[in-house]
Amino acid sequence: MSRSRSPEGGRAIEHTTTVVVGGGHAGIAASHFLSNRSIDHIVLERGEVANSWRHERWDSLRLLTPNWLSRLPGHRYDGPDPDGYMTRGEVVEFIERFAAVSDAPVRTDTAVTSVRPTDGGYHVTTSQGDIRCRAVVLASGACNLPTVPQFADAVPASVEQLTPFDYRSPDQLPAGGVLVVGASATGVQLAAELRRSGRHVILSVGEHVRLPRRYRGRDVLWWMYASGVWDQRHDEVDDLTRARRLPSPQLVGTSERTTLDLNALTAMDVELVGRFAAVRDGCALFSGGLRNVCSLADLKMKRLLATFDEWARTYGRDAEVDPAEQFAPTRVPDSTRLQLDLRSGEIRTIVWATGFRPDYRWLDVPVVDEKGRLRHEGGVVDSPGLYALGLPLLRRRKSTFIHGIEDDAREVVDHLARHLAVGRSS
Amino acid sequence: MSTINNGVNVQALLDAREVLKGAPEAAQFTWRASSTWQNGVHSTVTIQKFFGLGQEQAHKTETVFSADHPEVFAAEDNGVTPIEYLLVGLASCLTAGVASVAQNRGIQLRSVESTVEGNHDIRGILGVDSDVRNGYNDVKVTFNIDADASKEEIEALVAQSQKRSAVYDALTNPTNVTVEVA
Numbered sequence A: 001m002s003r004s005r006s007p008e009g010g011r012a013i014e015h016t017t018t019v020v021v022g023g024g025h026a027g028i029a030a031s032h033f034l035s036n037r038s039i040d041h042i043v044l045e046r047g048e049v050a051n052s053w054r055h056e057r058w059d060s061l062r063l064l065t066p067n068w069l070s071r072l073p074g075h076r077y078d079g080p081d082p083d084g085y086m087t088r089g090e091v092v093e094f095i096e097r098f099a100a101v102s103d104a105p106v107r108t109d110t111a112v113t114s115v116r117p118t119d120g121g122y123h124v125t126t127s128q129g130d131i132r133c134r135a136v137v138l139a140s141g142a143c144n145l146p147t148v149p150q151f152a153d154a155v156p157a158s159v160e161q162l163t164p165f166d167y168r169s170p171d172q173l174p175a176g177g178v179l180v181v182g183a184s185a186t187g188v189q190l191a192a193e194l195r196r197s198g199r200h201v202i203l204s205v206g207e208h209v210r211l212p213r214r215y216r217g218r219d220v221l222w223w224m225y226a227s228g229v230w231d232q233r234h235d236e237v238d239d240l241t242r243a244r245r246l247p248s249p250q251l252v253g254t255s256e257r258t259t260l261d262l263n264a265l266t267a268m269d270v271e272l273v274g275r276f277a278a279v280r281d282g283c284a285l286f287s288g289g290l291r292n293v294c295s296l297a298d299l300k301m302k303r304l305l306a307t308f309d310e311w312a313r314t315y316g317r318d319a320e321v322d323p324a325e326q327f328a329p330t331r332v333p334d335s336t337r338l339q340l341d342l343r344s345g346e347i348r349t350i351v352w353a354t355g356f357r358p359d360y361r362w363l364d365v366p367v368v369d370e371k372g373r374l375r376h377e378g379g380v381v382d383s384p385g386l387y388a389l390g391l392p393l394l395r396r397r398k399s400t401f402i403h404g405i406e407d408d409a410r411e412v413v414d415h416l417a418r419h420l421a422v423g424r425s426s
Numbered sequence B: 001m002s003t004i005n006n007g008v009n010v011q012a013l014l015d016a017r018e019v020l021k022g023a024p025e026a027a028q029f030t031w032r033a034s035s036t037w038q039n040g041v042h043s044t045v046t047i048q049k050f051f052g053l054g055q056e057q058a059h060k061t062e063t064v065f066s067a068d069h070p071e072v073f074a075a076e077d078n079g080v081t082p083i084e085y086l087l088v089g090l091a092s093c094l095t096a097g098v099a100s101v102a103q104n105r106g107i108q109l110r111s112v113e114s115t116v117e118g119n120h121d122i123r124g125i126l127g128v129d130s131d132v133r134n135g136y137n138d139v140k141v142t143f144n145i146d147a148d149a150s151k152e153e154i155e156a157l158v159a160q161s162q163k164r165s166a167v168y169d170a171l172t173n174p175t176n177v178t179v180e181v182a
Helices: A025-036 A051-055 A088-102 A150-154 A185-196 A220-226 A240-245 A262-267 A290-314 A402-425 B010-021 B082-104 B151-163 B166-172
Strands: A002-005 A012-015 A018-021 A041-044 A112-118 A121-126 A129-133 A135-138 A160-162 A177-181 A201-204 A271-273 A276-280 A283-286 A339-341 A347-352 A386-388 B034-039 B042-052 B055-067 B109-119 B138-147
Touching: A018 A025, A018 A112, A018 A121, A018 A129, A025 A041, A025 A088, A025 A402, A051 A088, A121 A135, A135 A402, A150 A276, A177 A185, A185 A201, A185 A262, A185 A347, A220 A290, A262 A271, A290 B151, A386 A402, B010 B082, B055 B082, B082 B109, B082 B138, B082 B151, B082 B166, B138 B151
Parallel strands: A012 A129, A018 A041, A018 A135, A135 A386, A160 A347, A177 A201, A177 A347, A201 A271
Antiparallel strands: A002 A012, A112 A121, A121 A129, A276 A283, A283 A339, B034 B042, B042 B055, B109 B138
């Protein structure tokens, strides 16, 4: 690293070869492989290591993957409970430990406010000064901002609205009913927790991914891992755009290893309604198509489990697992409510569990499409020397899971090293 | 896959999907129907022209639909009831979807039959009880499909056809409707 006076005669501009944006598990994995190759770099972190896990998630959140899958390059879970699921605090500790073991050059409290192309590289502006570099790895995460539909503006002011970024625990909500919108991992977890707090909970369900927590005696994610489904590469997937948009599966990590699908929620007296389609005259309007989104999810789950069965049969693994299992179809009420008067007081809060998106407002490089998605091919962004990690199905189905970062980070850094080498020789 | 034929040109649809990805303005269609009151509760509705792919388009021929109400409604029954036209739209849209998805998935269809039932409490339209809605309370579609496919594959065809159906969407989701006097 070196410093030079900026052309403007202001603060010194720092020089390094590679800047990694984000000090979560993805950024530190990038740092691990950059260090292995002796590539000079800095990891910039707006807050603390594992910041989102510390400050932007709810209290009861646990990892969806069991502890034995908590594997990062050069660092893995070695505690007494391989089948358990880490709490939020444990995840923070695990990633902190990873940063320490990797000796990653992380600069905390350093927010990146701009990345723009310059001759032969990028100019990075941060809250702590300017940096020139030849390559940038975007590891700032896939879930920086909650996605909330436009019609949220039309919700009457008497109803409090929260996103998973604001929500911490049921205590924080006003007394009364809650409408949880979205039935991915976030939505089903929050609906269950709010119902257990004694509240009337309505869950609005659109397209979703149903999974049992366990299948044939094993964690369903063991099947994803062992059968190789998770290793499926981005260039092998039929409809990549669709696969990258897939919501997170209806899973929760608990010591009882319980399934948290819609049937489990119905058994807890959570009321299911269709997709939240609009607000009209103070009323929430829900789709009448709940039955079909449930059929789609049931059929997809069945197909996935059949893939596992076939794998077990083909590779002679039937003996180490229980016999094949069937799950009851999702029980959909004969008729679901199509509207809910939001002014009636029946519900006092709406929790929007309608997804997250990355924040690239600071990225002054024309690589973001009209839908806010980064244009990249397996993490190689459409601008020389710019790379990404930690996005859905970046290179493989496992890309956004903790253990999925190692292969991605290794390959992306390989590409980055070749880019640097070509740059030097020309 | 190329040996099966349900008569759907899936390649053309897939090509259109690619083209329209980069040209969303060409994907804007306007469908039109023109109605003329005849007498009583009988009207005729004609359909021929529509707009799409950036220009005026037309069906090969004009189609005239007669809409009336049955004799139990004290009407002359010159045609089907307006709300029955919704069933026509739903059944034909889902059936088109089944054929298209089957073609795309390489499934040969031998027969596709369906019945559509809409349960309607007419106390709504008669103003007997303001708590009863005017439209259908529920609609049920039952498919009978004979194809070279497993039961689950057929269920998946029907599920996917609902997922991509214009009429299913128009019936299950709210739509902004403006009615004005010119």
